[in-house]
Amino acid sequence: MVGTLRTFWLALAVTVALIAVPGGAASADPKPSNGTVASGRTAGADWSVTRRGQGDTWRVKLRLPQPVVFRAALPQIAVDGRVIGVAERAADGRTISLLTSNARVVKAKKVQLAWNGAVAGAGSQNYQASARTAQAAAPVGPVLEEDPAAPGPYGVERADYDLGDTAVRLAGLRGQAVEMRAAVYLPKGAEGARPVAVFLHGMHQFCYGKTTGTPAINWPCTKGMKPVPSYLGYESPAKALASHGYAVVSISANGVNATLDESAPDAGTQARGELVLAHLDQLRQWVSDSDSQLSGRLDLSNVGLMGHSRGGEGVVTAAALNSARPSPYGIRAVLPLAPTDFARNTLPGAAMAVILPYCDGDVSDQQGQHFYDDSRYAGKDNVLRTTLTMLGANHNFFNTEWTPATSKAGSFDDWGDKKDPVCGRKAPGRLSPKQQQAVGAAYLSGFFRLNLGDEQQFLPMFDGTNGRAKSAGQAVVYTQAQQPSASRTDLASFALPKASVTTSKAASYCAGAGNPPSKDKRLLPACAKSDGWSTDFPHWVPSYFAPDVPTTSVARLKWTTKTKPRTLVSIKASSPTAREALTFRAATLSSKAGLDVTVTDRSGAKATVSVAKVSNALSPLPRLQGSAKVIMQTVRIPLTSFKGVDPGAIAQVSFARASKTGDVVLADLALDTPSSVIGGPTALPAASIGDQIVFERNKSQRVRIPVNLSRPSSVPVVVNVDTNIMYGEGRVPAKWVKVTFPAGKTKAVAEIRMRGNRKAEPLARLDMTLSAPRNAIVGDPWGILTVYDDDTA
Structure with a gap:
């Protein structure tokens, strides 16, 4: 990700002189350049829509009565109730704006702030089905003999450091200086270098106190203000x-x-x-310094990263940046906690556990699910991947400095609806701050002790067998788990049709959620209906910076009482090694559904197990504001459950309807045995997108965007390029381009079509995003297409 940085807010005006091309025709558009075409006031907020140049692009600006709260989700602007894009926040903290080619803004009647696709304070609660909002039953699993969060044999000592508010400059902030400050917890009296876990908090208010006459966005904190100590909020784990x-x-x-x-x-x-790696660089110096308190005490070849909120995306990025270094640190495990995933990054090589709080009122679309989905087959590796959906947990309370009553600065319950029967403060299934912090400590401790210390007693918490820590109490946690490749035989991902998979008319393949259906013939039909952005479908929510790139594809089984035959899909199977269980991910798109799974061995012996007897994956999750989220769970059926079948000679697996009606999605059918292998930095090449400069011309033209690999790959590499962020400049329509590097090649192009016109328009800088690579990691994912107009004003 080192290199040219893209313009974050799409098509930002650049104060340079436009180049006039001889022969360009002047536009006869009667509307004045930069003229206001609509304005008004909505709920105390002033707004305006201003035309940019003579082209079909407008700036929408909204000034709010109060500063926009600092949170993980990016602020959006909605016009007449429909979100049109991500907004830029001005230095005053109250004004947000964006550029768009969406012509509906010209006739705007209301402009409002939105988050995650929903208008702020829209009051969308719907409790008509409150009888069906009861807390779901906890997956059945053993309580571990050892609790990962229980105090250990060592005392704890501190070795905090503070090098000041402007100690390090980051290329990712265009050289802006930021602080180098950390709390360091060490085992007192422990001999030798110890494994290292680095924690990174996310987006939150950064200064607190009283001051006047200063911008809302300012660093270092101004007089009368103090830095919010967010980094001190993870003391328990x-x-x-x-x-x-x-x-x-x-x-x-x-x-x-x-x-x-x-x-x-x-x-x-x-x-x-970059900040994470800067701290590791500083720690390495102190570890080598005989006069330092940290001398010889840290093992930087055995490192784990935890990132909360935007910090979750940050630590995934740190792992990718680290892998591209000539001498990388030994980053072996990464835990994104309630993370954002704005650009569909992947994480091959390192063990991973994504924690999704079900009552997250900030990253309410659980977009971090993409880290799991996109990394499953991103490259050949041998590590355990897990997603943990925690019912009753919100976004903020994992950090005591983001929790009322324990924070020094201001904090709040991000789940704002107090009366919600599932996530409201008095809801039976809602975790208290102390309970949530206990759950967080248990899973953070267990994850790093497993993946840095190889303490296998904590494997059941992450491998899909639903092991529970005593200190986590009655918390309900649903698991998705993909075992390391050495202990897994993949039978069908259900991403696309496969010769070994036979489907009935009731089975199909789908991806995404949308309405109406996409006109792009390369895309599969949508799995569910959604009027734009929806928080109900974490597997299919669009990425902020790569919204056109296809999301997770699955098999969809939809049946009624008239559906024939009873068998919906069957899969030819073979396993060269005996495994312990048959596993797959599943969820229901409607009401509770029933499926029977039948296994047949090579001798013809067969046996059937009902999914309902081993898992509640096909029961809807609790309803939030009138609808239930669709998040797949891993269904795990021990092969010993299929009586009379030779577990070492599986020949076929089939799914049949076991209820009158049903609408189910399936993914990742495999035979596996639970295991955990210590990961490390991947050796995959890094894929990067370049910049391009073009003249508009009056006709459509093909534009070739360079895409490069850091080194040749022995297998083909596939990357995805998105040409804008959700809303374009008009001349370049939203476009997803799939780019393939043949084995051994390091250069390719993403070809897009650009429309020309005869209207005089300002210089345009359009964003391009490289995302979701396969057989590579993300290098520099940000490209800029600069378009010079050839029409005189």
């Missing part, structure tokens, strides 16, 4: 790990938070990754 012999470094990222809206092209993602 830090102490638990340190007491068991691990070193924990929790770093401050207030400077990134304070400057990203004005300086960062990617909402601070690259800067957060």
Whole structure:
């Protein structure tokens, strides 16, 4: 991700002289350049729509009565109730704006702030089905004999450091200086270098106190203000790990938070990754310094990263940046906690556990699910991947400094609806702050002890067998798990039709959620209906910076009482190695559904198991504001459950309807045995997109965007390029381009079509995003297409 940084806000005006091309025709458009075409006031907020040049692009500006709250999700602007794009926040904190080619803004009657596709404060609660909102039953699993968060044999000592508010400059912030500050927790008296876990907090208010006459966005904090100590909010898991012999470094990222809206092209993602590596660089110096308190005490060849909120995307980025280094640190495990995923990055090589709080009122679309979905087959590796959906948990309360009653600065419950029967403050299934922090400590401690210390007793918490920690109490946690490749035999991903998979008329393949259906013939039909952005479908929610790139594709089984035959899909199977269980991911798109799974061996013996007897994956999740989220769970059926079948000679697996009606999605059918292998930096090449400069011309033309690999690959590499962020400049329509590098090749192009016109328009800088690579990692994902107009004004 080092290199040219893209313009974050699409088509920002650049104050340079336009180049006039001889022969260009002047536009006869009667509307004045930069003229206001609509304006008004909505709920105390002033707004305007202003035309940009003579072309079909408008700036929509909204000034709110109060500053926009700092949170992980990016602010959006909705026109007449429909979100049109991500907005830029001005330095005053109250004004947001965007550029769009969506002509509906010309006739705007209302302009409002929105988050995650929903208008802020729209009051969309619907409790008509409150009888069906009861807390779901916890997956059945053993309580572990050892609790990962229980105090260990070591005392805990601190070795905090603070090098000042402007100690390091980050390329991801265009050289902006930020703080180098961290809390360090060490096992007292432990001999030798210890495994290191680095914690990175996310987007939150960065200064607190009283001041007047200063901008809302400012770093360092102005007189009368103090930095919010967000980095001190993870003390419980830090102490638990340190007491068991691990070193924990929790770093401050207030400077990134304070400057990203004005300086960062990617909402601070690259800067957060760079900040993590800058701290590791500093720690390496101290480890080598015999006079340092940290001398010889940290093992930087055995590192784990936890990132909360935007920090989750930051630590995934740090792992990718680290892998591209000549001498990378040994980053072996990454835990994104309630993360954002604005650009569809992938994480091959390192063990991963994504935590999705079901009552997340900030990243309410659970977009972090993409880290799991996109990394499953991103490259050949041998690590355990997990997603943990935690019912009753919100976004903020994992951090005590983001929790009322324990924070020094201001904080709040991000799930704002107090009366919600599932996530409201008094809902039976809602976790209290202490309960949520206990769950977080258990899973953070267990994850790093498993993946840095190879403490296999904690494997059941992450491998899909639903092991539970005593300190997590009655928390309900649903699991998705993909075992390491060495202990897994993949039978069918259900991403696309396959010769070994036979489907009935009731089975199809789908991806995404939308209405109406896409006109792009390359895309599969939508799995569910959605009027734009929806928080109900984490697997299929569009990415902020790559909204046109296809999301997770699955098999959809939809049947009624008239559906024939009873068998919906069957899969030819073979396993050269005996495995322990048959596994797949599943969820229901409607009411509770029933499926029977039949396994047949090579001798013809067969046996059937009902999914309902081993999993509640086909029961709807609790309803939030009138609808239930669709999040797949791993269904795990021990092969010993298929009585009379030879588990080492499986020949076929089939799914048949076991209820009158049903609408189910399936993914990732495999035979596996639970295991955990220590990961490490991947050796895959890095894929990067370049910039391009073109003259508009009056006719359509093909534009070739360079895409490069850092080194040749022995297998083909596939990357996805998106030519804009959700809304374009008009001349370049939203476009998804799939780019393939043949084995051994390092150069390719993404070809897009650009429309020409005879209207005089300002210089345009259009964003391009490279995302979701396969057999590669993300290098520099941001490209800029600069378009010079050839029409005189």
